[in-house]
Amino acid sequence: MNRLWIENGIFVTMDEQQPVVKGHMVVENDRIIYIGEAAPQPEPEQAERLNGQGLLFMPGLINTHAHSAMSLLRGYSDDEALQVWLEQKMWPMEGRYTDEDAHWGNSLAALEMLKSGTTTFVDMYDRMPILAKVVEQSGLRGVLTRGVIGLCSPEEQTAKLEEAKQFAKEWNNQADGRIRTMLSPHAPYTCPPDYIERIVAAAHELDLPLHIHMSESAAEVQQNVNDYGTRPVEHLDKLGFFSRPSLVAHAVHLNDEEIALMAARGVAVSHNPASNLKLASGVARVPALLAAGVTVSLGTDSAASNNNLDVFDEIRLAALIHKGVSGDPTAVPAIEALRMGTVYGARAIWQEDQLGVLKSGMKADFIAIDIDQPHFYPQTDMISHLVYSGSGRDVKHVWIDGRQVVKSGTCLLLDEEKIKAESQRSFERLLGR
Numbered sequence: 001m002n003r004l005w006i007e008n009g010i011f012v013t014m015d016e017q018q019p020v021v022k023g024h025m026v027v028e029n030d031r032i033i034y035i036g037e038a039a040p041q042p043e044p045e046q047a048e049r050l051n052g053q054g055l056l057f058m059p060g061l062i063n064t065h066a067h068s069a070m071s072l073l074r075g076y077s078d079d080e081a082l083q084v085w086l087e088q089k090m091w092p093m094e095g096r097y098t099d100e101d102a103h104w105g106n107s108l109a110a111l112e113m114l115k116s117g118t119t120t121f122v123d124m125y126d127r128m129p130i131l132a133k134v135v136e137q138s139g140l141r142g143v144l145t146r147g148v149i150g151l152c153s154p155e156e157q158t159a160k161l162e163e164a165k166q167f168a169k170e171w172n173n174q175a176d177g178r179i180r181t182m183l184s185p186h187a188p189y190t191c192p193p194d195y196i197e198r199i200v201a202a203a204h205e206l207d208l209p210l211h212i213h214m215s216e217s218a219a220e221v222q223q224n225v226n227d228y229g230t231r232p233v234e235h236l237d238k239l240g241f242f243s244r245p246s247l248v249a250h251a252v253h254l255n256d257e258e259i260a261l262m263a264a265r266g267v268a269v270s271h272n273p274a275s276n277l278k279l280a281s282g283v284a285r286v287p288a289l290l291a292a293g294v295t296v297s298l299g300t301d302s303a304a305s306n307n308n309l310d311v312f313d314e315i316r317l318a319a320l321i322h323k324g325v326s327g328d329p330t331a332v333p334a335i336e337a338l339r340m341g342t343v344y345g346a347r348a349i350w351q352e353d354q355l356g357v358l359k360s361g362m363k364a365d366f367i368a369i370d371i372d373q374p375h376f377y378p379q380t381d382m383i384s385h386l387v388y389s390g391s392g393r394d395v396k397h398v399w400i401d402g403r404q405v406v407k408s409g410t411c412l413l414l415d416e417e418k419i420k421a422e423s424q425r426s427f428e429r430l431l432g433r
């Protein structure tokens, strides 16, 4: 039995009932068992005690769209349009990856995510067993899916789908339940309709959710209309995609009918503001999506189009850019942006009953921010400070499933120096291959 009793802390809970608590939190094994202003009664026995003075505690951040292994390609191709970046820069480099490269890219991402306060992430890529092992070791929580590109022979399509199914079956609920799995056609423009239908059928067979890149650029939407006579949302709907719980990344170019259809089907969105700005894909219609009742969460996309994995950046961008493009300073208020990185993230991966809120009975996935720094003074509205002044660099401690994984900025379960050195060597080998 492990017990942790935090005293004297400020807790930004994301719980509508008591949004900010100054006081105590008690964790037993993987769960929060108490949070409140008064000291817990009776006093927890044999608990490790932590003085929360100078710390702000909040739910761990949830990154709902990433490609961890691509961390090795950070800074390799900047300032290009999506299709050029993807087809001419990323794919050739990814084609040269070995298992070892994937391991170091994934480890680098795990290190960066943990240290900047992400406790759960969604990842779509290949060589997924390698990432699953990194998740297992690092203590992270992940929703993992072997993404498949269908621009290949029917035999290769089948082999990729089988690999994706196998991975999903083998790893679902592994790592003490911290790993969940999904299936994912990469995008409507990289998977022919009949292949998407086969993937949807497999998701029904295995009872899994689906993930996909959708309506990221205007060119992609136009191509979908030219090739299939419909825009991507209707196209996927006709293929049965939304008959499964689904999470779509980007969703930048949507019309009102598409937003209404997504709301009706319960489709969740991973909004990736930094990646969309950098690739000049456009700005997603987040206020309209939220108004329609669509769950909007936040993702970094990969470090090759971001170029970091700091979800605080996405929170801040989400709170800023929609004001800028709409001319309405009340668009996406701070608290709503913070929800997108926590509660709505949990909802987008169908784990809102467990994650995203600090409340008795929830999983003990939480982070401690060092607020004894100039940019957090005067200590007034801490939600405003987190969104508009904070960053992942302010994260001091991280717990996942009640286990401390980052202590005073150091990852307890990963070898930081080795990961940095091996990532550097992997990248140099990739360049020379």
Ligand SMILES: N[C@@H](CCSC[C@H]1O[C@@H](n2cnc3c(=O)[nH]cnc32)[C@H](O)[C@@H]1O)C(=O)O
Pocket (backbone or CB within 6 Å): 067, 086, 090, 091, 094, 124, 125, 126, 146, 147, 148, 149, 150, 160, 186, 187, 213, 216, 275, 301, 302, 305
């Ligand atoms: N290599 C696999 C597919 C891996 S899915 C992950 C893919 O998503 C690509 N990717 C990363 N970010 C984006 C994005 O924003 N839009 C579209 N594709 C992306 C990434 O380069 C990678 O090729 C196959 O051949 O089946």
Ligand SMILES: [Zn+2]
Pocket (backbone or CB within 6 Å): 065, 066, 067, 213, 249, 301, 302
């Ligand atoms: Zn992506």
